[in-house]
Amino acid sequence: MDLSVIIVNYKSKDKLLNCLASIRRSDLGVLTYELIIVDNHSGDDLADLSRDYPAAKIIISPKNLGMGAGNNLGLRYATGELILILNPDTVVQERTIATMAAYLRANPGVGLVGPKIFYPDGALQASCARFPSFFIPILRRTFLGDYFKSIRDKFTMDDYDHLSIRPVDWLMGSCLMFKREIALSGGRIFAPRFDERYFMYFEDTDLARQIWTNGRQVVYNPEAVVVHDHGRLSAKHPWYIALFVDRLTWVHIGSWLKYFIKWGFKNKQKYAAD
16 A cells, blocks of 8 residues: 555544545545544544445544544554545645655655645645744744744744745644655664644644654655645634633643653754755
8 A cells, every 4th residue: 555644533524525525536646545534532423434435444533532642543554655644624636645645755865745735715824834942832822923023933934935845844734744664774663653642733843853853854845735724723812811711722832831841942953954
């Protein structure tokens, strides 16, 4: 099997159907693939998916595992050489999957590749970024970001035109492709997995750190394109209200702290070129 496509669903059935339809329309050339759909205890009735996609592996989780652990559950069933992680609210263009697969296979020094991502209205989504300093989440969520705009905008790579293929520090987890197993020097094998300490948020940043730490690049490839109908669930209220009414805000804060406790509070190591 060439490719395993893993999609974690949580109360997103309608968007999931659009995502699956876009995969079915894709021009994959000679790539063979399997679909693995993990339902994160969402309550969605996915019985009709078995009829429309009889070859799909549909895994019903007994509880909501979160983004990272949900994808790891799908990885246990994956048999493909390549892994494509997709959010259910994404739509891939016709040649997106084939382009990412060809690039990853042709560049053994690359461990993780992601596409150019647009919102449904055609606006560019900032899906690649530099590794964050400890205060970046504060600058992005509060009025303080207006006073430190250059720092905030450097994090989101506003200085990059998003037109050329280039290494980046990390990529948004809505669409990622990597090899199920990466052969390292000395006969070692690195199997990329999400750190399950993060329920949501920072699991994609952490995965990229793992890739770089194991001597492989993380690459943004704008020749592959995805539309992402994305809503920032943890940012639907102003920060001073969200702290009191939004559980996901506290999930985000928890992941933020876990990330810096794991990797250190000073971003000393530079991976991608500035």
